[in-house]
Amino acid sequence: MPQRLAVLTISTTSPRNSARSCGVPSMRFMVKSRTCIGVPSSPRSARSDTGTTSPGPLPGMLSMTAHAIIPTPTTATQITPTIHPDPHLHAQQPIVGLLRSGSGAVQSVRPRRPAPRPEPTYDHAMLRLSRTVRFSVNPGASTPGAAIPGAGASHGPVRNGYAAWPAMRGLGRHYELDVVCRGEADPQTGYFVNIKEIDQAARRAALPLIERACAESPATEPGALMPGIVRALGSELVGRLERVRWRLSPTYSVEMESDDMTSVTLRQRFEFAAAHRLHVPAMSDEENRACFGKCNNPSGHGHNYRVEPAVRVPLRDGAPAFGLDDLERLTDEAIIERFDHTHLNTDTREFAVDGGLNPSVEHIAKVCFDLLAPRVKEAGAELASVTVWETEKTSCTYPG
Template sequence: MTPSPALSLTRTTRLYLAPGSPVPPKGENSFASYTSSSGLGAFYEITLHCNGPVDDTTGFVESIYDMDQAVHAVMAPRIAEALKTGCDHPAQLLEACLPGLQARLNAGVDRVDWDLTPTYRMSMKTDDPNAYLLSQQYQFAASHRLHNPDFDEQKNRDVFGKCCNPNGHGHNYRLEVEVKVPLKNAEPGHGFTVLDLDRIVNETIIEDYDHTYLNKDVEDFSHSNPTVENITLSCHKRLSEPLKACGVELNKVRLWETEKTCCAFPADA
């Protein structure tokens, strides 16, 4: 029999951790995990990325039930304790949990994502244990016109459609910036934080792009079409050096023009 090629399997486990409640949580399966509680608490999503071949007997790369149980057994108690004491940086907690997650699963754990809010995520890859990935999402509203002055009016219409309307049109853009941070910086109250990322993105992108007509108000697009591709490249170019000056590396930029259209750079990050 031909050996199965390696596949990547992703599973998201949702946790609702409330003071005084059992850890891991107990109850009925409500929203793809045991997330309900009658009191106040913290809600998180943990996503495991597992790589491996398909098992001949089960057809699994890994049992999703085992992936859920690994998160419940390894991460939930540590997160609950950290919420009480406030002593762990999320990246330190991820580092401490990786061996336990791997020990409970047959497939290789390639990456763990921890969504601390709907827009703020920390991640760690097992092949790069000396760093973690920090990502945050932002929004800005801008208008643009897609048009090539070297094309005649009909060709512009054929290529760009309604997007070449002379008076422009607008979008609420959603920008995700992911940076690679040395793990040695993961000390509460020290090193690079999401607040630093917020400041840099606001100063370099939001203040210049938000509520503008990109073609006329932003120098970046004085000689290039403000497509989602070119805006993504411009955001990456603007952010790279300010982040490097803070001791972190820009890993990836994603830009959603609409919920259906997204561009990312670099493509292989």
């Protein structure tokens, strides 16, 4: 009688974990008989490679019965599994196969197992990816269009993208675009979006708009260009762009959200020098020293405070209704003139020793916001927040 061969694919499970957790998603046997028994090896069921006998299924065995085993490529093999659970078997143990021949003898075989594939444990949470793209707008510049980001007749090859591309030539302008995208990272590559794609999109879509405005209408308010910049970048980074912040100088920027192109957020930084002492009259001298340390020195100490208001400005007929001149004038009147070169505890009403606030950076940020917000509102805009830096390492934003 000719031998009949079949290929059985056996998937195993256990009372504790799935076969995938065991690192053995499937295995193949070449069988010559109708019954195949797969047994997870364990101290209780250890056996040598030379074979052993078994009167029947043992606890923890997987019995497989194949019906109508015919060696033709068009015939499907039917497999009926029966699980004999054994709670003492460990889910991570390897699988050893037992083949029962027609005479009843049982032989042990070790199936070839594929290399284990680690399962990704990535948590599919939304994330934000920010990329800063630096570039220069040079006198007489013309964008090479499709040549970006390679070489163009006027811009030349990319040699120092960290500093800026196009590179500065002559009396040019240096700008930065902070492009913020939002989405989920690929669980295998870890990428949400390739940063080179962001660079190319900014230089291909946004740079020509800025260059054209600098050449043809240099008096244009930057906020008026933001809808076009955001739309152009959004068409390149479809479904991923969240917001764009254009930094026109180290201190001055305009920002727009991709889902609200009816307004821009204007930011400018200011500075004032002031002395202060951290001291709470309701606390004892010992408690103040323990709480504030050197900042409780009776003579006080000084800082060069930096202040950055963020003003939400509506666009009217495509142009912002509130400009940088307005922000600088109102901030100077409300904050700088009031606090610059003063001792906050002794020279100001807001932080006076009797009845004022303790001049921490937290309180200074809140006071600056409260002083500036009404003036900005009267001018037709909305103060979103104020950030105050006490040092390079310490800042507070109110409201947070």
